[in-house]
Amino acid sequence: MVEAVETLPEIILYPAKEIVTLDPAKPTVQAVAVVGDRIIETESLDEFKAAAGKQSYTVNNPFADQVIVPGFIAQHDHPLLAALTMTSEIISIEDLVLPKGTSKAAKNHEEYLARLKAANTALKDPDAPLISWGYTNTSMVR
Structure with a gap:
């Protein structure tokens, strides 16, 4: 009998010099984790690695020396x-x-x-x- 193995979604981790979150409890972090087109977590690189456990992830560094700030989607703003x-x-x-x-x-x-x-x-x-x-x-x- 063959057991079904659940495949976990691919996580891409984007580290940055600083990421502004607008969360008073955690106003800045150093990494954002993304699955597909959704942000799933923002935290320090060490916190993410500890939480990931055996979950595989890819580190993508295009923002390593940059600051990321929130963007807002407002379809009717001019x-x-x-x-x-x-x-x-x-x-x-x-x-x-x-x-x-x-x-x-x-x-x-x-x-x-x-x-x-x-x-x-x-x-x-x-x-x-x-x-x-x-x-x-x-x-x-x-």
Whole structure:
């Protein structure tokens, strides 16, 4: 009688100078283990080797002297628009919490105009363009 032998999937280990994880418990590691197109583990090289036991793996070194940071897949993001938005004066109908602070809502047309005038006055270069977004004429009470 022949016993079935389970074949384990091939693991490819990618060591790097540093890998940023965004995990507060383990903010950086030195290796990422991949099976197919999925990351299965991030840890130090020694931790991985100890955990792998007899499981075979291949070490692939294209990132050995590099830093790897997380990437995000957002199918509908427009990078140029997002960059422009984050550097613009935001005057919206609702409070928006942003990396640089909270942009308070302008609840009506008068508040919007007052905020727009204040932003224009605050420009360091009076000849610089003032780019603003968030105004929704159908939502602002006049």
